[in-house]
Amino acid sequence: MEQTAIEFKNVTKLYGEGETKAVDDISFEIKEGEFITVLGSSGSGKTTTLKMINRLIREDGGHITFFGEDISEMNEVDLRRKIGYVVQQIGLFPHMTVAQNIATVPELLKWDKQEIQARIKELLELVQLDPEVFADRKPKQLSGGQQQRVGVARALAANPKVMLLDEPFGAVDAITRLQLQNELQKIHKELGDKTFVLVTHDINEAFKLGTRVLIMDKGKICQFDTPREIMRNPKTEFVADLIATVKEQEAFWSELK
Amino acid sequence: MEQTAIEFKNVTKLYGEGETKAVDDISFEIKEGEFITVLGSSGSGKTTTLKMINRLIREDGGHITFFGEDISEMNEVDLRRKIGYVVQQIGLFPHMTVAQNIATVPELLKWDKQEIQARIKELLELVQLDPEVFADRKPKQLSGGQQQRVGVARALAANPKVMLLDEPFGAVDAITRLQLQNELQKIHKELGDKTFVLVTHDINEAFKLGTRVLIMDKGKICQFDTPREIMRNPKTEFVADLIATVKEQEAFWSELK
Amino acid sequence: GGNDSSTENTVIRVGSKDFTENLVISEIYALALEDAGYDVERIPNIASSVVHTSITNDEIDLYPEYTGTGLLVVLEMEMETDPQKVYDTIKAEYDEQFDLTWLDYAEANDSAGLVIKTSVAEKYGIETVSDLQEHASELRFASQGEFDQREDGLPGLTKAYGEFNWKSSTVYDNSLKYEVLKNDEADVAPAYTTEGQLTDKEEFTVLVDDKKFWPPYNLAPVIRNEVLKENPDIAEILNNISSTLDTETVTGLNAKVDVDGEEYEAVAKEYFDSIK
Amino acid sequence: MLVNDILQYFQENFSQYLIYVYQHLGLSIQAIGISCLIAIPLGYISHKHRKLSQMITLSSQALRIIPSLAVLFLLISFIGVGRAPALIALVLLGIPPILVNTTVGFLEVPAVMIETGKGLGMTDWELLKRVKIPMAFPFVMTGVKLALVEIISSATLATYIGAGGLGTLIFTGLGLNRMDLLLIGGVSVAMIAFTTSIFLDYIIKRSIN
Amino acid sequence: MIAYWNTYHEKLLTATMQHIELVGMTLTIAILIASGIIMACMHQERVMNGLIYLTSLLYSIPSLALFAILIPLTGLGRTTAIIVLVIYCQYVLLRSFSAGIQEIDPTIIEAAVGMGMTRNQMFRKIQLPLAMSSIIAGIRIAATSTIGIATIAATINAGGLGTVLFDGLRTFSVVKLLWGTVLSMLLCLFVNVILYLLENALRRRFA
């Protein structure tokens, strides 16, 4: 049976003196192996939600569980090592080579040297970068798309059960982006049991990648369902508006045919 | 009859010691009043092509004409004052107010004070910003979308015949972007005889806005035609791939219905 | 204060070297000239090494100099120990070579010498420079950079007394040497025999120059001939001052500044008022 | 003439010259070492506490408007003469630039980098060792360079208060109006400052690439 | 300390005036030279950066050493002092002037060129106003360090507050040392206040 990977129960996050509710009493459940996309406009609370999963941000109310265990009772370093994390600005360490970046977590875990080397090679191949060419480059010698691939490889290095991705393709051009989306989808399928949670404000991306899409607005969840279900039954006005723009775009393309 | 606004004849641009051909022997013609979009992935030579039109970059081979006149024989300051220019990072002058930014070129041209005031008001209304509210603000007091609108207004100030726009919506979020695209299209239609050349790597944007789309890859022109024609007869493999991803996306959406 | 109504509106530029005694004496000269109705411009604190160049370049008109310095440093002539002979020699040479006049010299003799901590002197029984040379390897020397290089410093001393193999030798600014000795960071230092601190005999002892190495350093004004010709009464004014200055007096003046911490201008004024 | 004087000086006093160089370098290196030991940890601590870092910036700015000559001289009145006060004065002059740059260096480590490090499961110590220190290093070194330049410079003045070094040659040269000594002293100190500067620039450049 | 002031304020004021003259002349000359260099090399970034590196090396040379090297050429006194101080200022001024200009977002420059501004117009309307605060900051630093280094110029007979400090050392007088220190600090603060007012005035004019 499918296991619950992540669960939010009435989670709230306040900022300032409690004036801003970045995340407002949300509850949802993510199963192992799902590819969840979180969609919403700027400031809707997507990043806050994501970072509460690996405890980069602490919730102010409610409970979050990770494979059944309450994360507030786990050692946070251990928790994070079980979670891969990729951010928009990529966050590759500029003073390390590609190989050293990827090796970061395995080294923290004190893997054997040869094992680490093998893993680096395997991962670079997975993200379609030739290890011979790229292993010893510094991040700034890579294009945006290549950096993003290394970021994904690094996050995958220690075989985490869950991958968190915060607008991972925000910094690359639209055409490369389409390519990276396809690759990521392929990786998710190949790896089978990994749970992906990806934040984006691109509707196409959210609906294309997500097995389920979590739509947020002003700190609340508008709808959390499969793309098909959302298209058919938008639950709030906000979701309906979103769907409308997509339809407009679609109409435009079919007109061109 | 339609006049030729811009023509490239076998234009080449080299970088470094000639190793990089940023633009490789391209020729094309743009008529007055067209809305041309230039589409291509990062590094394909779009910006280089655009900047050669207002001589921010000099060609290394070939000829460029502006309304029949070879631009290498024109005074470059005069040429630029006939061309509006908007860049992705917007480039508003941070030490000037919105009104002063818009007034820049009219002042260089020594327009009469009252004329300038009237023009500022007219333009702010055109880009849907209330002059009362925005004229005296500094750029940093505006949101990204508002800044972008001011950038367009500033470029239009002296009634240029041609507008060059380099990824004008690169810095704003996806939802605001749709809005700005619609506004820009409206402005182009209202102004009638102005020629727009807009660089983008977003396929949706390129096909939605362009009366014709110029697709570039590795410094060469892959295809230059109406969106409809490109969709029907992609000329190169690169274009075919692009169209395929669009079709895939479209198929995906209609499948959801 | 200036004397603007004076018919003779010549301004006399009085220079001085950059240490206490020279500052005090030159200030006394200046006060005396002002008292006689001259306008005076003071140009104090000229590095010792360039003061002679200043006067030959017409940047100052007069300053207090030492006969020994004129002989050894400026004229680079042979050593001579008789004060009058030294004076006669340099007076003639200066007049001929530089168009400068040495006015009468004072009895005050600010000779170079070596100072030792009294306690150390007693411990080793050192009274003369010869004694010192024998014990040099047990003693720490607080030098000033110049002393190690000057002909009337260590090099000359070595020729006269033999090698000084100091236990250690460190360079300090001249003004710090008594502090250094007091703080027991050194035992011996070069000294000028009129320095104010030397009045404290319990602390410091000046060694006897038993081989008569150092020439006399009598204090006297050096003045440009041109200025003297135009204002011949200056000679008398300054000679009157010099006649009052003996070694003890000058040492006392120095002590007021360097030991009691008074300002040199104040000390000069007080002294001038007392002899006027 | 001057060339002959200089050659002659070297022939007669070469070992003395080497002692001056040794003293100058020794004093400077010792001072920079102590400055680093004090300022780098302090800089690290102060980057974590806003108040402290403001105070430090403010007081080091205040210190900057005191001429280093005055610092050196004033110190004798309180701790006397010799090598120790010279060392203290030089350390005092060396601390502010290192402190300020270390603080800035750690503050400038981009938040994304820290967040990423944490997100990857680094402990505080691992984060410091693998991310913060390497990324702050060029800044710290820039501070060290500024401090060293200041120290080498002021070590020349420290001769006044009995610290030895190449300043001795310059003072003696000034006192005796001896151009050869002035040039030997001046050029030697200049060369030392020059090479140190170039060497540290090289280290900083290398750590960036 | 007060008593000392009451008796000798004239002497202290003379030293201060000399110091102001020294610093004032230095800054005036240095700013003129730096502006000239910037105008001439503004568009050759390579040359500019090379010059800045060169001056940074000169800046690392202790002032006393530079004095020593220059004395055989230009002698003791104010001329030498001013030459050395001007050399030091060049690094600070060039670096801040050029940083001010080079740090301007290149898209802003591009936008200005794209709008058809001539070099001259761009300099006046865009580069100068945007670089202003950096330029003033540079002048402030240059002034502060010149006031400090100028005290050392007393060793070569250039006068100024250094004479008070050396006098204090010579006579072992804390009062004099303190007065020398305090006066140079006051001078620093005074210059800073003036530059602050200047900056505000300029900012109001340009913005």
Ligand SMILES: Nc1ncnc2c1ncn2[C@@H]1O[C@H](COP(=O)(O)OP(=O)(O)OP(=O)(O)O)[C@@H](O)[C@H]1O
């Ligand atoms: N550290 C913070 N302090 C105060 N307010 C914050 C902080 N971080 C986020 N916020 C606020 O919380 C709300 C949610 O922010 P969050 O970063 O989660 O949005 P987001 O959906 O990720 O937006 P974006 O698409 O711009 O990244 C916003 O209103 C934001 O201004």
Ligand SMILES: Nc1ncnc2c1ncn2[C@@H]1O[C@H](COP(=O)(O)OP(=O)(O)OP(=O)(O)O)[C@@H](O)[C@H]1O
């Ligand atoms: N100043 C330059 N010096 C050297 N190479 C350059 C320079 N400017 C551009 N290039 C190179 O020329 C090629 C084309 O660049 P261009 O900026 O025209 O691409 P683009 O299509 O606008 O890309 P993007 O979408 O990233 O803006 C690229 O390979 C780029 O690296």
Ligand SMILES: [Mg+2]
């Ligand atoms: Mg976010």
Ligand SMILES: [Mg+2]
């Ligand atoms: Mg581009």
